[in-house]
Amino acid sequence: MNTNKLAIGAASLAAITALAGCDNDFDYHIDEDQHHVRVYVDDEQLACDSSNVISLAQSAFVLAEQDIEMHCSQKGHDGFSYTESCGSDTGSINIFTIHMGDLAEAENLGFARLATLDSPQFDNMCEYKVISDHKKYHLLDQVKDAIDAWQTLDSDHYEFKFDQSFADCPNVTAPPTMRITVEDDVINQVYNMDTQEFVNDISGFKTVSELLAEFKLQIWMSPKSAGLSSSEPYKMPSYSDDGVPLNYYFDQGTNVCDAPNTSITDFTNLASS
Known part of the structure; x- marks a missing residue:
């Protein structure tokens, strides 16, 4: 067998072993404040009437004014059932993915954590479809x-x-x-x-x-x-x-x-x- 290959293989194994033994020297954990969390707010859409609906951009502006970064913005539904009559609620909501560190501020602005809803309807892959x-x-x-x-x-x-x-x-x-x-x-x-x-x-x-x-x-x-x-x-x-x-x-x-x-x-x- 080629002794050079043996030497290279041994050196590689040693390097991998050394790195494995030094795992405690590396911090792979992201700061908890940087974790993503989804928040939502009612867009006030009524059946048969869109005159007072709050657009996605209008809700986003409330967050942007406080420098809250958004990693996804989308329309969704709160998952509740509503009567099908003009003037009734529709369950339409504006949803944003933000940092966990901004959650308290977002809640102060009137947003709520999406996870508090039992079965909201939204695109759970939204964050992977946006620009880099x-x-x-x-x-x-x-x-x-x-x-x-x-x-x-x-x-x-x-x-x-x-x-x-x-x-x-x-x-x-x-x-x-x-x-x-x-x-x-x-x-x-x-x-x-x-x-x-x-x-x-x-x-x-x-x-x-x-x-x-x-x-x-x-x-x-x-x-x-x-x-x-x-x-x-x-x-x-x-x-x-x-x-x-x-x-x-x-x-x-x-x-x-x-x-x-x-x-x-x-x-x-x-x-x-």
Whole structure:
């Protein structure tokens, strides 16, 4: 038998034995505060009425304001039975995976531990379907830099063209291009470029500041996917030098039509005109 192979084998065995004997020198245990725990809050969804439902993002914002990190965000059901009549409770809940160390703070904010429910319905693999922490923090750093650049520009009077389509709504026609005008940091005009008409209800549109804040929150929620677009999610979103978000995409993966591709073009700073 080859003596060199014997020597190598013996050396390897010795190394393994030495490592096994030194196990007490290594700490394999994660700090208990870093363990994951799921919390939930009622989203106040009523049968036949969605006017007052609390969105996943609204609940997430309550946690984000206290710097509570989320490793998964999803809609679920509390597992109870409800009467099928308009105006009755539906059992719909917003669920978040957070660190055990943040549980007490989350409970102070009105959330409860999901484990207190007997048979909740949710995706127990959600945490394995989200973007990696590496990408999450890269995206967050990028959007934070964009927010800083936008704040440096300090414009409160501008306009831009806004396009948004949903990657998970294949049978829904994409909304038309809108020209949004902002004055004193408030949207005062939305113009439909397709119909050549002004929009009466402008409540659903956002300023650049609001779009940046919304995207930052969606990334903080650990989405299923995020990037430049649904066709190129592996690429980073694009921003102008002034921090205007030009093209970006995210998919929370919880409901249909929650994966928007957003594009901003023809940004004009009217404050400098």
